[in-house]
Amino acid sequence: MIEEKKVTSEKTVLVGVITQHQDEAKSTEYLDELEFLVTTAGGNAVKRFVQKLEKPHPKTFIGTGKLEDVKAYIDSHDIGTVIFDDELSPAQLRNIEKILDTKILDRTTLILDIFAQRAETSYARTQVALAQCQYMLPRLTKLWSHLDKQKGGIGMRGPGETEIETDRRIVRDQIALLKKKLETIDKQMAVQRKNRGKMVRVALVGYTNVGKSTLMNVISKSEVFAEDKLFATLDTTVRKVVIKNIPFLMTDTVGFIRKLPTQLVESFKSTLDEVREADLLLHVVDISHPTFEDHINSVNVILEEIESANKPTLMVFNKIDSYKHDTIDDDDLVTEKTEKHFTLDELKNSWMSKIDDECVFISALNKDNMEDFKEKVFDMVREIHTKRFPYNNYLYSEYDQDGNKI
Incomplete structure (x- = not known):
């Protein structure tokens, strides 16, 4: 008798902020969309952490106290991935990883990962690979210092697997090659459109x-x-x-x-x-x-x-x-x-x-x-x-x- 393997979704935690430019309703809506992105990528969002700030913290996106709350939760619930609802700077990424000591993704990485899954043709795969390399380039320090934590899963598809141990020069060369390949395909597509x-x-x-x-x-x-x-x-x-x-x-x-x-x-x-x-x-x-x-x-x-x-x-x-x-009762004279x-x-x-x-x-x-x-x-x-x-x-x-x- 062949035993069936159960496919379990990768458990993730979502992190967002409420700011002067993003009220609570908007923050909830963005996190709902982020959760849909996680589901599309094959993950399972099990918890959300939201903090009210004037603006995202320049060093850690959210306050260090809130980050400690996140760490306590992921340690006690065996969470492997924390996803932030905005693009993190390379410095924020490094600082957050030092505190949480786990895989950190942001909204951009997640979208790039979904694109890597969905790319069917050589053209689409080349476009996604270029975007991933361009995003990876300023973040190579983070990749170099955390090789032991790269265990695959969401955010780890595409060139991240093969280019993770390369230096900036090799990634720049890769970007140049991909751009050249896209230029060739662009010319072919321009001819197709003309035809x-x-x-x-x-x-x-x-x-x-x-x-x-x-x-x-x-x-x-x-x-x-x-x-x-x-x-x-x-x-x-x-x-x-x-x-x-x-x-x-x-x-x-x-x-x-x-x-x-x-x-x-x-x-x-x-x-x-x-x-x-x-x-x-x-x-x-x-x-x-x-x-x-x-x-x-x-x-x-x-x-x-x-x-x-x-x-x-x-x-x-x-x-x-x-x-x-939504319906309003006839006798409701308050609701606008x-x-x-x-x-x-x-x-x-x-x-x-x-x-x-x-x-x-x-x-x-x-x-x-x-x-x-x-x-x-x-x-x-x-x-x-x-x-x-x-x-x-x-x-x-x-x-x-x-x-x-x-």
Whole structure:
């Protein structure tokens, strides 16, 4: 009889702060997201530690007293990993490790680790390896002095395993090689984009895990990998789509996230080029998320960074099947009605007036309102198409070239 091995998740502790720029509600929300990241990476967050500070401590992120509380907990509960909800400086990392004497990760390392897991193609793996090496370079002192604590698991995938005992010069050489490799691939991808001709390009953008890949599968009738986890899609997927009688190219891109590591923005430059070169953006939003407006703002910040914020954009509010709102009793005269109390219809009217009706509310999973979605996409693509191909007027008529009604 073969004995089955039980796979146990790596137990982790999360650490966050409440500051003048990040109140308690925001801190809780960020830690919820960090916990989802830990789950995606294959870990299990068993405890949270939060401290109120004017700003993160420059030497230890949180106060040494709170760090001692963390140490007491991890020692008594056999915790192998402590994860901080912000990027730690090399000095903070070293100081914290001296006190806690265990594996320390920050939000950036965790995201890079998930990317290392998710990278399927050579291109994606090269992008992630470059980001990891760039992040590792100033932290080599920490890696050198703690070789005995590197036991694998979350945050230890990718080049960290092979480059951990190298010096700065070798890592710099590795970065140079990876950049050269990416330049070669970037040129190949630029040629591919050029070879697509003058077809209208539509890019799906949005926060991670909002349903972009599911929507891509529905609209293009393809099988793009989709999963209820963060960063399920890393590799850019391009599909030809035809709505009515107009063909166009649709691109599914990597999801964005708050506090996205700058190394990743740089490494995924070519992936983001698909967004830069798109004629139309479909900004997909998970309307069932309680802070979806923050997600919208986070995506808009990154679009500004890559100079793509002013492109024609259709806001696609997805997951209407999961939307819930708080109710107020008729006799409640105290509670102020805010957007969290809006019904779906009230939310629709609110957003339609905000952005001049350039939005649509759908459920890609249940295929609700997909005809309305297709109609809006068709109208926006047609407008771009008519400017690009002014002589193909039959494309925009109700009749085809032979006079048959479409």
